[in-house]
Amino acid sequence: MDDAEGFVQVAQHGRVAEIRLARVGARNALSTRMAERLVDAARQVSAGDARAVVLSSAVAGAFCVGADLKERNGLSDREFLAQRHVFRRAFGAVRELPIPVVAAVHGFALGGGYELALCCDLIVADRTAVVGLPEVTRGIVPGGGGTQLLPRRVGPGVAADLILTGRHVQAGEAARLGLVDRLVEAGDDGRVAREVAEQIAGNSPVAVRNARNAVRRALDVDLAAGLDVEDAAWRAAVFSDDRREGVRAFVERRAPRWP
Template sequence: MGLVEVTYDEHIVMITLTREEAANSLSHKLLDELSSAAEEVEQSDARAAIITGAGSKAFCAGADLKERAGMTEEQVVNTVRKIGETLRKIENLSIPTIAMINGAAYGGGLELALCCDLRLMTENAKVGLTETSLAIIPGAGGTQRLPRLIGIGQAKKMIFTGQPITADQALQIHLVEGVYPQEHLYEETVELARRISHNGPIALKMAKQSIRQGIETDLQSGLELEHENYKQTIPTRDRLEGLKAFKEKRKPEYTGK
């Protein structure tokens, strides 16, 4: 039985970690399947992706510590690198991604959520980079992505203390874009993904690329990147369809061409 489930609904894809009995932790097998899922999604016609965990207790508890307990030091280092490489595949997906944080997200679990473009969270969950409490540090991007998202001071506070924070705290520091009751989280996340997927597919990819690349450079270089990516949308049929639909006062029907 697989540990990652990939399902499609029109132009939305849902990637679900299905190790509910192990808090959806990142075993080697799950990482392999998550990597394959990312490759599959990149080749699909999906326009938005949702990543979540099975059940209601955990989004992802991070590394599989039971599996790690029997590893040599070299094996641990290689496993952490494998987690990082797998998460980069999620981060590098060309379409917008949403982490639906349906339960606890600790360590590598939060690092997975940080690789997504947007994060929605259930009100009764907690998230944290807890590694320093285990005498290690975040090793799959947490020390780099978290400060870029919430600021250096707040990131240092989370990482140095190793203490999880509540959903309300996560919203306050802009770690997540929305907090909802458990019974409404799925509906709200799918609605957000649907609103995204109604827009021009090429435009979405170019917008994501512009933001991701531009944030890592100076303003002038970022503006040049934006201009080059904007030019990619001009010769598309979708751009003409958008103008025509606006003129005719109807919803556009985009094809990604």
């Protein structure tokens, strides 16, 4: 499949939506048209009623190998800049999805491919995963959020190691360094990511939304300000109908029916 319409697919699994990268002929290399389709897919999911999202790959051996360098080789400087705006919208669309996003990573997740995973809240990777930000080896700087998201995830030292050397990191080391969150057996990334997303989707939407916001804000403020953010999130949840239903369901020994 190598038609623009098929580059990115959207599926619904009950309360979980799945955005599936499916540019099979190019190992999900991000072209301009594929980036545009990713924006469309994110909008489609945002307009639906899903409570969590899985970002996955339909391509064997690759999550996403990064930007399509064959396409870029033929771009003028003006066209390169035009593509830059499209790519920023695509990465922003994933990062700003209003519900939690779990990446399911197998095979190569390099450059923009790994940055797509970094835009997600959690990364589930199987043992075939290879991650890295090799942009400097091609005279480029990571531009999908890598220089900002990776230090927030693993600290400046580990981030500098990956970004300045451009090296590839195998799954085991990636898990040890915190480059991915859960390491699973080969072929299990999609299943486990959907299970994690389903677990998230089963929780209070009000509580999940506010807790997620508090976690994200914690990266940008000092501790005192962060505790105020947490207090605001707590108040938004505790005075909601979700809290009332959650406590009532616990007392009545039944599953909650979130309003």
